[in-house]
Amino acid sequence: MLWIRRFLLRLQTLVRRHRSAQLLNDEIQFHLEQQIAENIAAGMTREEARHTAMRSFGNPTVLKEETRDTWGWTRLEQIAQDLRFAARMLRKSPGFAWIQQLRVLLVGGVPLPYRRARRRARGLFFLAPVFRAPSFSSAGLFSINGFCRQSGHPPG
Amino acid sequence: MGKPNDLVQGTLDLLILKTIAPEPKHGWAIAKRIQQISRDVLQVQQGSLYPALHRLEQKAWIKAKWKETETGRQAKFYSLTAAGRAQLEKEAANWSRLSSAINLVVETT
Numbered sequence: 433m434l435w436i437r438r439f440l441l442r443l444q445t446l447v448r449r450h451r452s453a454q455l456l457n458d459e460i461q462f463h464l465e466q467q468i469a470e471n472i473a474a475g476m477t478r479e480e481a482r483h484t485a486m487r488s489f490g491n492p493t494v495l496k497e498e499t500r501d502t503w504g505w506t507r508l509e510q511i512a513q514d515l516r517f518a519a520r521m522l523r524k525s526p527g528f529a530w531i532q533q534l535r536v537l538l539v540g541g542v543p544l545p546y547r548r549a550r551r552r553a554r555g556l557f558f559l560a561p562v563f564r565a566p567s568f569s570s571a572g573l574f575s576i577n578g579f580c581r582q583s584g585h586p587p588g
Numbered sequence: 589m590g591k592p593n594d595l596v597q598g599t600l601d602l603l604i605l606k607t608i609a610p611e612p613k614h615g616w617a618i619a620k621r622i623q624q625i626s627r628d629v630l631q632v633q634q635g636s637l638y639p640a641l642h643r644l645e646q647k648a649w650i651k652a653k654w655k656e657t658e659t660g661r662q663a664k665f666y667s668l669t670a671a672g673r674a675q676l677e678k679e680a681a682n683w684s685r686l687s688s689a690i691n692l693v694v695e696t697t
Contacts, residue, residue: 434671437648445646455654459615459664460638466616467634490635502643 445503456499460492600632600640602683605668605676608650612667614657615641641666649675 445452464485471481489495500506522529607613607621618641619634644650649672657663668676 434648438646441646441648455664456638456642458662460635462614462661462663463616463619463634463638465661488634490633492635495635495638498639499642502639502646504646 442504446505449505452503453496453500456496460489460496464489464492598679599683600636601644602676602679603630603632604637604640604644604666605649605672605679608666609668609673609676612653612655612665614663614665616663618666644672648672 464482467485467488468478468481471484472478476484486492518529603622604618607618607625613621615637616634619632619637622630622632641650641652645652645666648669650666651669652664652666654662655665
């Protein structure tokens with residue numbers, strides 16, 4: 433069962449994240465030392481050998497980061513962060529946040545002048561009651577991907 | 589001179605799988621071997637092996653084990669899994685199909 437194995441491997445790098453990162457350091461350290469030793473054996477001074485080894489390796493910091501990305505948690509961590517943020521927003525003003533999400537979904541996330549948004553919203557007859565809700569008139573109607581503008585009345 | 593950026597990602601995967609097929613090797617040995625066998629034509633930027641190795645490991649095509657080297661140091665040795673062996677066959681077949689097709693085009697006057 434390949435997918436189970438893959439899942440377990442992933443889990444391992446998540447649960448033992450620090451350990452995995454440490455092992456990656458060791459792995460790359462070993463590589464560099466091997467290369468340095470070979471360069472010295474080929475007649476370079478220690479400094480030259482180190483320099484040449486680093487050059488043929490590339491930027492270790494960047495490569496370590498790239499390697500950690502392959503463990504597949506970077507994107508998930510970002511998603512988790514976004515979800516936490518979204519949840520905080522939802523708790524703060526549940527009704528408003530949901531309507532904003534619906535609006536982004538149905539009308540698009542672009543801030544439109546108020547009236548155009550209203551006209552479009554009226555076209556979506558099933559949304560009309562929502563858009564007439566009193567809680568809505570006082571709050572800003574516009575959002576860019578869920579970021580709410582709360583101050584004052586909408587323009588137009 | 590092929591630099592790693594010139595190597596298509598899939599090609600590097602194939603080279604790695606092929607290189608560790610006979611026996612487990614650590615990253616440095618893999619880099620050396622690819623360079624040697626290709627008679628220095630393929631100069632893999634050594635560091636770029638590691639993202640590839642870890643990606644292949646996550647796909648469970650290769651597995652890794654920390655072992656002592658001849659010099660008594662601990663190193664991470666990679667070897668093929670059964671799935672990796674199947675993948676190697678698939679990618680090798682793809683490669684020869686692709687390269688012979690390109691040959692046909694290039695050599696036809």
